[in-house]
Amino acid sequence: MLFSFQAVFLWTDRLIYLLLFLVVGLTFYISRHEHLLAPWRQIRRRPLAMSALVVLLFYIGIGLLDSVHFRKALPTTDAAQEIQYDPEVLSLLDVILGPLKNNVERSYSAPLASQAFSKEMIEAADGSQHRAYPRLKFGGAHLETPETERTSDIFSIVNKRLFSGLLIWSLISMLFVLILAQRHRKPAKEMLGNIWRGETQTAWRSILFTAALLFLLVGVLAPLSVKYHLFGTDKVGQDVLYMALKGIRTGLVIGTLTTLVMLPFGIFLGIAAGYFRGKTDDAIQYLYTTLSSVPGVLLIASAVLILQIYMDKNAESFASITERADIRLMFLCLILGLTGWIGLCRLLRGETLKLREMEYVQAARALGVGPGRIITHHILPNVMHIVLIALVLDFSGLVLAEAVLSYVGVGVDPAMISWGNMINSARLELAREPVVWWSLTAAFVFMFVLVLSANVFSDAVRDAFDPRLRGR
């Protein structure tokens, strides 16, 4: 009964699966429609965008691993006893990152350190006490004399793993080139040459190059982070790298689920206002101008407070801390979505006002086609590119918004690991002397890479879908 577990579906998990399902469905639909596929072909050719996509996929992969939750069965002494499950909800990522999660120190330690950050009273074997930097429980614990061995040990690990990372990458790339060659019915050597010279329709060269970088990074850093704390530890001794990796899911959830909430409002109200005009338009405009005049942070703060009170009163309906934190995260997405649809709605209203005067819409009206069908068949497909552009551009803004809101204190639950919470706690760490800088740095680097690649990718999407730039 060692591997028995109980699957747990958190609310955000379900929504992520729904989103994944939608994305897969949409991809399938697009791949079968030539005119929808054309702009994506253009993106596929852009090397920078494809590099960004590889990085994004890496993040998304980690986020998805972190979205498969379960509870382990507790070891039972008696066979007849009913299986009890661990109250702690784990994710696949937690299992993979087991060493990182469980190697908890007592308090702060610097990146790659073997000793704690601050001096403590240490009792020697002979009973005498003196103040010194104690050895860490896990970081560099395999070393005899860390003062002399540490640097050379780190270098030797890096040297060894550099090679193995490259090896794995080249094996995978080779396989990949072979598959490509098969598909294009070319000899593998020619295919390789094409990729090397950047002559392929898809920017394979930059994809493989980015993948190589990622493999190298993972190959080198993974063994290091098992033996040391790569980004150090935080106040309660948790590995900062682990926290930064866990923060990925939170960031992605905020960035994507919010848009899921936003879309129906933005699309439905925007098109309705633009198409029906008159009273409908007045009402919708009134609604969104009012909503956009209320300060966003105030609205979010009050909504989060209301939820907090509700959860305190009904504590029994939330089984674990994880579930509590999850509900709060979802509520945050909801409220961000409810305040965030205005920009999209305005854009779509304007575009619909233009489209409804297009001659094909007029022709449809002349043919007696009703408004419902005109909206779904003539207007909606022709504004979808705007929706897509708005979504990818909003994504990075929302990831950043999470950090800001958590910093202000109305963001995700304090118990939830997120970049915003990490930055929030760094407020005090930066006031220390000497400064504890690694929490902030780790959160910053992870967030920066995500937002940068999202921005680069969304720029490419915008260019590809912008009719004015088409055919460049």
Add this chain to the structure above:
Amino acid sequence: MVQNLLQVKNLKTRFSTDDGIVNAVDGVSFDIPRGKTFALVGESGCGKSMTALSIMKLVPKPAGKIVDGQILLDGEDLCQMPEVAMRILRGNRISMIFQEPMTSLNPVMTIGDQIRETLEYHLRLNKKAAKVSAIELLELVGIPDPEQRYSEYPHQISGGMKQRVMIAMALSGEPDLLIADEPTTALDVTIQAQILDLLRKLQKERGMAILLITHDLGIVAEMADEVAVMYAGEIVEQRDRAAFFAKPQHPYSQKLLSALPGKKKRGETLEVIRGTVPPLNRPFTNCRFANRCDSAWALCEQSIPSWTALEMGGIRCHLQEFPERRIQLVHTPGGAQNTEGAASEERALLEISNLKVHFPIQKGFFKRVVGQVKAVDGVSLKVDSGRTVALVGESGCGKTTTGKAILQLIPQSGGEILFEDEDLSRLSNKALRLRRRDFQIIFQDPYSSLNPRMLVGDIIKEGVKALKIEIENDTDDVWLDELLAQVGLPADAKHRYPHEFSGGQRQRICIARVLAVRPKLIVCDEPTSALDVSVQAQVLNLLKELQSTYGLAYLFITHDLSVVDYFAHEVAVMYLGRIVEYGTVEAVLGEPKHPYTRALLSAVPEVDPEKKRLIIRIEGDLPSPINPPQGCFFHPRCPQVMPICREEYPETTKINKNQKTNCFIYTGS
């Protein structure tokens, strides 16, 4: 021999696109002497504009590049010149005016400042002197009150005025060569006549050479000294104007001329050029026109014809070597469906009386109505089944609004629209939807009238579905294939998207969409004005054939009088929301009564260069329908204005049973 001002030798301009390298201009050579007009004609996509841009060295970079050839201006090769030197040369020695005057001016600078700026730059004048010259230039191009206009912004002046300002700017550097790229295509005929006059006058005064790029053979016949016909990136025929119009040699030139509609071809099927211009992204081993040429034989498929010099110009065609192979164009007479004669006195299919469409102008916070744009102000006309009524007029006169009001796409403000004696505006929404199958509309722009995200098959089926029309063989779409065949499209078109089709084919799809619901009346809103001449001929032929097969009635909205002459039975001439003359085509176009109709007719350039027409010039632009002139709307522009015209609007006078007009000249008799 006097050296020519501009000599272009073997010019080649290429474009790298997604589909490979496109040879937009492929070995073009021509000379332009000083003070002469050289016209480049051809269908769209033949490389006319790209030739002009190459001469200016303004080929869009980095996609486009001049790869070979010489452009000699007074013997100096522009291709060798650095960009810095070119910049001084542009505007000073070569200037260009573009097709679209609306977008060629900077909207946030006064027109005077825009001209002054170029003057300061090219002639190194100081501010004061430049302003004086700018005003002189404005006067030169015929802009009234130049001092006052100097400080106006582009949105305050009309399209024709803007084109004049563009010409003034082009002239500011006193160029030797003016390149005019479709200078009047976006303008109305009366304005076009003014601009062409102006260009001729300026050329005479200044001795400029003009490179005129156009698709309109009428303009060529009026303006050019020499004509070069471009096809697929090369010049296929170059002749003296008189020789060209008297006896065009190349089959393409012959086809272009015979595809023009007009009175003489009434009742005949128009000559069409089958197929389309071949893609230019591959090298040619045969005659480029071979696949569309009626005279083509094996040799045309095998070798590229060489340039043969004629006494005035030259030609690129194998027929020159084998004249016995020339096939004379035979006009195929159309069916005898043209039952000419007076309109039947029976009940009309569509009868409009006193139709009014006013758009309120709202201002301020409470959207107070401060005025009305009287787009359509009392239009009455009648369309019988199987007949074509043309609605003619300049842009902004309310033609399209009338069409849309008939379709109930715009609510009418007054009057009645009786369709088979049923007032459309009184029908309930549901009844109107059912009635819609009887009257349909075809739009001007075949690009914006098809939803780019729908399959052609779905587009055509849309009306049938929406109106729940029962069709036999509905299950296997046999009717759809038949319909596609009828409008001349392949059956597999239904599985494709609109962007895969050319302009003419798209217009066929529009026609198929409309035909699918079997209407009795089709409102055609300038269905051919966005198409090339040869494609226009195809669409007109199709419409005519459909009329004889199904007895369709057309309300044909157009500004092109030669189409009217060819196609329509009756004509209504509109001016500022009202019909000023109405009658049969023979009467109205043969003996126009209203001064406006006469001016309109005389402004149309004629292809026959020998026939010197008396041109009645009307000055000024169409007044605004917000504030129409007192009395007769046309009096400020009328050459025959009388005192009474300023007082009241003339009543309708019946000239005879085929013609009536609203003009005081005829009220007395």
